Each structure stands twice: as structure tokens, then as C-alpha cells.
Amino acid sequence: MFTDVWGAFLDILPGEWDIFKERFIWSFLLQGLWLSVKIAAFSILLSLLVGIAMAVGRLAPSRFIRWPATVYVEAFRAIPLLLLILYVFFGAGRVDASWVGNIPLLGGILVDSQGHLERIPAVIIALSLYNSAVEAEIVRAGILSISKGVIEAARCLGLSYLQTMQSVAVPMALRRMAPGLVSQLITLFKDTSLASVISVLELLRRGRILYETPAYTLSYSHGSGITIEVLTVVALMYFIPCYLLSLIAQRLETGGAGVAQKRERGRVLRFLLRG
Amino acid sequence: MSPSKREALCIEALEVRYGAVRAVAGASLSVVEGELVALLGPSGCGKTTLLRAIAGFERAWAGEIRLDAAIIESPAISLAPHRRGIGLVFQEYALFPHRTVEGNIAYGLPRGEYAHGRVRELLALAGLEGLGKRYPHQLSGGQQQRVAVLRSLAPKPRLLLLDEPFSNLDPGLRVEMRQQVAALLRAEGVTAVLVTHDRSDAMALADRVAVMQAGVILQVDTPRELYFRPLSEAAARFGGDVQLLAGRVRRGVVETALGRLRPIGTPPDGPCTALVRPEWIVPSLDVGLPARIVSSRLEGQQVRYRIRLNSGAEFSMTAASGLSLAAGQAIAVSVHIDVPVFPVDPP
Numbered sequence: 001m002f003t004d005v006w007g008a009f010l011d012i013l014p015g016e017w018d019i020f021k022e023r024f025i026w027s028f029l030l031q032g033l034w035l036s037v038k039i040a041a042f043s044i045l046l047s048l049l050v051g052i053a054m055a056v057g058r059l060a061p062s063r064f065i066r067w068p069a070t071v072y073v074e075a076f077r078a079i080p081l082l083l084l085i086l087y088v089f090f091g092a093g094r095v096d097a098s099w100v101g102n103i104p105l106l107g108g109i110l111v112d113s114q115g116h117l118e119r120i121p122a123v124i125i126a127l128s129l130y131n132s133a134v135e136a137e138i139v140r141a142g143i144l145s146i147s148k149g150v151i152e153a154a155r156c157l158g159l160s161y162l163q164t165m166q167s168v169a170v171p172m173a174l175r176r177m178a179p180g181l182v183s184q185l186i187t188l189f190k191d192t193s194l195a196s197v198i199s200v201l202e203l204l205r206r207g208r209i210l211y212e213t214p215a216y217t218l219s220y221s222h223g224s225g226i227t228i229e230v231l232t233v234v235a236l237m238y239f240i241p242c243y244l245l246s247l248i249a250q251r252l253e254t255g256g257a258g259v260a261q262k263r264e265r266g267r268v269l270r271f272l273l274r275g
Numbered sequence: 276m277s278p279s280k281r282e283a284l285c286i287e288a289l290e291v292r293y294g295a296v297r298a299v300a301g302a303s304l305s306v307v308e309g310e311l312v313a314l315l316g317p318s319g320c321g322k323t324t325l326l327r328a329i330a331g332f333e334r335a336w337a338g339e340i341r342l343d344a345a346i347i348e349s350p351a352i353s354l355a356p357h358r359r360g361i362g363l364v365f366q367e368y369a370l371f372p373h374r375t376v377e378g379n380i381a382y383g384l385p386r387g388e389y390a391h392g393r394v395r396e397l398l399a400l401a402g403l404e405g406l407g408k409r410y411p412h413q414l415s416g417g418q419q420q421r422v423a424v425l426r427s428l429a430p431k432p433r434l435l436l437l438d439e440p441f442s443n444l445d446p447g448l449r450v451e452m453r454q455q456v457a458a459l460l461r462a463e464g465v466t467a468v469l470v471t472h473d474r475s476d477a478m479a480l481a482d483r484v485a486v487m488q489a490g491v492i493l494q495v496d497t498p499r500e501l502y503f504r505p506l507s508e509a510a511a512r513f514g515g516d517v518q519l520l521a522g523r524v525r526r527g528v529v530e531t532a533l534g535r536l537r538p539i540g541t542p543p544d545g546p547c548t549a550l551v552r553p554e555w556i557v558p559s560l561d562v563g564l565p566a567r568i569v570s571s572r573l574e575g576q577q578v579r580y581r582i583r584l585n586s587g588a589e590f591s592m593t594a595a596s597g598l599s600l601a602a603g604q605a606i607a608v609s610v611h612i613d614v615p616v617f618p619v620d621p622p
Contacts, residue, residue, distance in 0.1 A: 149369030152332055155356040156363040157383030158430060163357075172373060 016226050019216055032206035033237045039120060040189040043127035050128060051135030056165045058140055076133035082194050085126040089198045092117035123195040131188045138180045142173030182249035186242045207234040280307040283466040284434055289338035291328050298324040300490030311460060311467045313481035315513050321490040322470045326436050330363050331356035342433060362427030366439040368419045370411040376422050377407040383430040397425045400462055417448050424456055428463050435467040441476055453479050474513060486513040504539055508617050511550050518591055522549045529616055532588040534564055538616040550615040556592040556608050563609030568600050
């Protein structure tokens with residue numbers, strides 16, 4: 001029943017949509033989406049941890065912490081991400097990392113049988129390096145926007161520098177910086193598509209495989225085959241998680257101390273509707 | 276200040292520099308346990324810098340600060356702010372916006388039953404019961420201010436510092452808050468140093484007032500002493516309106532244009548400057564030097580007059596508005612109290 005309706009719908013659309021009547025085509029693409037989401041999730045986690053640490057480090061009282069953090073941020077945000085992915089992947093190929101293989105659980109995932117870094121961990125590392133540098137600057141700006149008094153007040157109440165950062169400065173900065181930070185995370189998710197250059201079978205790579213497969217392409221009279229149709233579906237697949245992320249950002253922004261802001265927004269809306 | 280009380284805070288010849296600028300230039304101050312001392316001075320005199328050095332946010336270039344006899348700040352030693360046990364109330368309150376009133380007050384306390392009881396006790400003390408679940412932005416300025424004070428008091432600090440705590444409040448609220456905060460501090464029996472540029476804040480709240488100018492402390496005394504017996508012309512300006520008269524000391528009496536006045540102490544014979552505050556000149560109909568009202572201006576509860584003696588010398592005089600003297604009216608004026616006398620600076 002459902003497949004009939006779906007098939008009829010695809011027939012109405014302009015273009016060549018026949019292959020999307022096949023269930024295995026969808027599962028082929030969705031596996032790619034799932035891999036992209038996994039790569040992004042690990043990179044987000046890793047880059048936020050490192051990024052927050054670098055932001056706090058760049059504001060540290062000691063220059064022996066401040067300087068290395070500054071060098072890290074300046075270096076990694078100034079290198080094209082595509083180059084960084086190639087660099088980490090091929091660079092890691094020269095290093096014998098077989099000792100990593102001995103680490104329980106993780107070892108088998110990170111390196112192959114020859115002791116070389118796997119493609120997927122390489123992409124996660126490259127994405128984390130670049131994005132942590134950018135996120136560090138966003139978080140640092142957020143911490144700097146908090147009044148000095150609030151941070152000093154926490155110090156006077158008996159919290160050390162690190163405790164103050166952890167329980168006052170970073171939570172306040174993250175809330176304030178949520179829109180900027182989520183924009184960056186959305187960018188990170190879309191940038192997982194760059195992994196296709198080292199043949200990681202993520203979403204875009206799988207899309208390309210689909211429209212470059214002669215069996216699908218040659219049956220059509222026009223040169224580009226089903227390229228546009230496949231890319232459209234892939235684009236929609238990228239859109240959904242990105243939009244979910246931006247919904248989360250809105251929730252973060254209006255939570256807690258943002259109640260007044262929400263009320264204010266309601267007032268503006270009512271005013272506009274009445275006018 | 277009774278001599279039996281223990282010294283809580285001692286600042287000795289403290290210097291704090293910003294580059295080449297000496298923001299605090301050799302300040303010394305001693306505060307005993309349970310005492311409230313006001314640091315009074317104009318903007319830029321170094322009083323806030325001194326306060327921040329006590330709290331641990333500025334480094335000493337010279338001298339030292341001791342708390343309960345232990346050095347907490349010197350060029351060689353600097354105890355981290357969170358290890359000093361000093362509370363600080365900020366001018367802009369600096370409440371944590373993401374925490375409720377209770378969360379703010381309990382912030383410096385170990386979590387648990389004790390914190391709960393302490394928060395409730397403090398809220399009751401400040402008359403803020405029922406506001407515990409609110410967020411800072413849902414409070415009025417005066418309420419935020421009391422929460423800021425409570426937050427600093429909660430961990431029972433060894434010393435409480437207050438940085439211009441009333442300057443963000445409108446004048447009516449300011450007087451009320453002054454009394455409420457003073458009552459809170461006394462109820463907790465905390466030793467406190469308050470920084471202010473407002474003479475009435477200092478006079479109304481403090482056991483003693485330390486007047487500060489250009490990075491040094493000129494005089495530390497009770498408000499009464501500072502007003503009636505300032506030790507220098509500069510210190511006199513902090514106690515109230517200043518009117519200085521050229522005079523000459525001869526055999527224990529000061530001869531001035533306002534007649535022969537009794538000086539405080541026994542200044543040496545010779546030229547001098549005598550302080551006669553406008554309100555120290557007492558008008559009457561017949562007792563004293565004959566004078567005439569030149570002009571008058573109402574200033575709140577009192578009236579400021581310009582008066583001229585027969586000699587032609589003019590003075591400023593303030594009196595209660597109920598006297599209602601008119602311009603041109605003939606009166607008599609006299610000074611009944613001992614006046615402070617300062618040596619004349621060599622030209």
C-alpha cells in the first residue's frame with residue numbers, strides 16, 4: 001500500500017526518480033548518513049572538550065599555559081580542513097602506530113592490521129583539530145563577555161581558578177554563545193562530507209557511488225544521468241540532523257535565565273500582530 | 276575601638292603599581308575584629324585598588340597585608356583569593372544569573388543540610404523570605420544588593436569587603452539600604468571594610484573612617500573625630516564642608532576675621548589656618564560679632580547664607596531653615612566650639 005503511494009508520488013516528480021523505489025538504495029544511503037552522524041558525534045564531543053580546554057587555557061593566569069594554547073588555536077584554524085584531513089591520514093600512514101592496536105577495545109578500531117591509523121579515526125582527529133580551534137575562540141569570547149565581577153565573586157566564595165571556570169564561567173559562556181557554537185557544530189557535521197576524499201563511505205561518498213554506477217547512469221539518455229536526483233536526496237539527508245541541532249540551540253538559549261528573554265519575545269510578537 | 280580587641284586586618288606601607296603609576300602609594304591601616312571601617316576618598320584615589328589587593332586580585336609591589344596575623348599579600352607572598360576567606364560585595368552585585376537566590380547564597384557553602392539552614396537563616400535576617408526560588412533578574416535593585424551581601428556573608432568570612440555597595444541605588448533607597456546592610460553586618464558580627472566616595476555612607480555606617488587621597492591614607496578616626504578634629508586640611512575636606520580662615524596663634528588663642536577663637540590643642544604661636552565649617556558659625560540676634568545677611572540659598576533641610584561682617588570680611592554660614600533670615604537683615608554671629616588649626620604651608 002505504502003510503496004504504491006510512494007511510487008505514484010515519485011512518478012509525478014519531474015526527473016528520474018525510479019531508483020528511489022528500491023528499498024536497498026535507501027538503506028545504502030542511510031548507512032552513509034549514520035556513519036556521517038557517528039563521525040560528527042565523536043568529533044563534536046572531542047572538539048568541544050579540547051576547545052573549552054583551549055579557551056580556558058588562553059585565559060589562564062600562567063603564560064606557560066596561555067602560550068601553547070594560543071599557538072594551537074592560531075595554527076589549526078588557519079589550515080584548510082581538507083588539507084588537514086589529507087595530512088592526518090597520509091601523515092599517520094608513515095608512522096607505525098601498531099602499539100595502539102594493543103589498547104583493549106579501542107585499539108582494533110583505531111588502527112589496521114599493519115599498525116596504520118584507520119581512515120575514520122583520521123577524519124575524526126582532523127575535524128576535531130580544526131573545529132576545537134574555532135570553538136575555543138567562540139567560548140573564549142563568551143567567557144570574556146561575562147563581567148569580571150561574577151568570576152571574582154566566585155573566587156571570593158572559595159572556588160579555585162579551574163573550579164570557577166568549570167562551574168560559573170563556562171556554563172554562562174556556553175549559554176550565551178549557544179547560537180555561534182551550534183552554527184559551528186552544524187558546519188562540522190556538513191564538513192564530514194570532506195571525508196569522501198579519502199574514500200570513507202559516508203553519505204556524500206555513497207551518493208557519488210550511486211550516480212557513478214554505470215548500471216544506473218547509462219540507462220538514461222541525458223549525460224548527467226541521475227546525479228541531480230541523488231544529490232537532492234543526499235542534501236535533504238544532511239538537512240535533517242542540522243535542523244535538529246539548531247532546534248536544540250534554541251532550547252539552550254531560552255532555558256534557565258532566558259525566561260525573561262522569551263517573555264520579551266512574546267511581547268514583541270503580540271505587538272507586531274496587533275499592529 | 277577597645278584595646279582588648281584583636282587586630283583582624285593589618286596593612287603596612289602597601290604599594291600597588293600599574294606600570295609606572297602608583298595606585299596605592301604606601302597605605303597603612305589596621306582594623307580590629309568586629310569593626311566596620313570605611314575607606315573614603317574621591318574617584319581614582321586608589322581605594323578600590325587597595326580593596327582588590329586585600330581580596331587578592333592585585334599584587335603588592337611593596338609592603339604587606341596581614342589577616343589574623345598571617346601575611347596574605349606581600350611582594351614575595353600572595354595567597355590565592357579563594358584561600359583567603361575574604362568576602363567581597365561588588366558595586367554591580369555580580370550575582371550568578373543562572374542560579375536562584377538560594378543557589379547564589381549557598382554557592383560558597385558545602386552542599387547539604389547545613390547550607391539549607393544557613394540560607395534560610397540569612398534570608399530571614401534580611402527580610403527576604405519567599406524570594407529564595409527567584410532568579411536575580413526578577414529582583415529589584417535593593418533586593419539584589421541584599422542577596423549579594425548575604426552571599427558573601429554565608430560562608431562566615433574572616434573579613435567582608437564592600438565596594439561602593441550603595442552607588443547603584445537611588446537616594447531614598449540608599450538611606451534605607453544603608454541601615455539594613457549595617458544591621459546585617461552587626462547581626463553577623465563580621466569585620467568589614469567598605470569603600471565609598473560618599474561622605475554620608477561612610478559617616479552613617481562606619482565605626483571608623485579612613486580617608487584616602489592619592490594612594491595614601493591621611494587619617495583614620497571615628498566619624499565624629501574626623502568631622503570635629505581633622506588632622507590636616509586635606510582630611511578636613513572629607514568630614515564636611517570646609518571654610519578656611521587665615522589667622523595667627525597668640526598665647527593659646529587664634530585671632531581670625533571671625534574674632535578670637537579657641538584652638539584644639541596647643542598650637543605654636545605664629546601664622547596658621549583655622550577651620551570653621553559653615554555650620555559652626557551660630558547666628559543669633561545679639562550675642563557675638565555684628566554681621567549682615569548678603570544672600571541665602573535653600574539646600575534641602577538647611578539654608579546656606581553669605582554673611583558680611585562690619586570689617587567687610589565675608590563668610591559662608593549654614594543654619595536650620597526654621598530660622599528664616601532675610602537678605603539685608605542684621606544679626607550677630609559667634610563660634611562656640613574649639614576649631615582645628617593647621618600650620619601655614621611655607622610659600
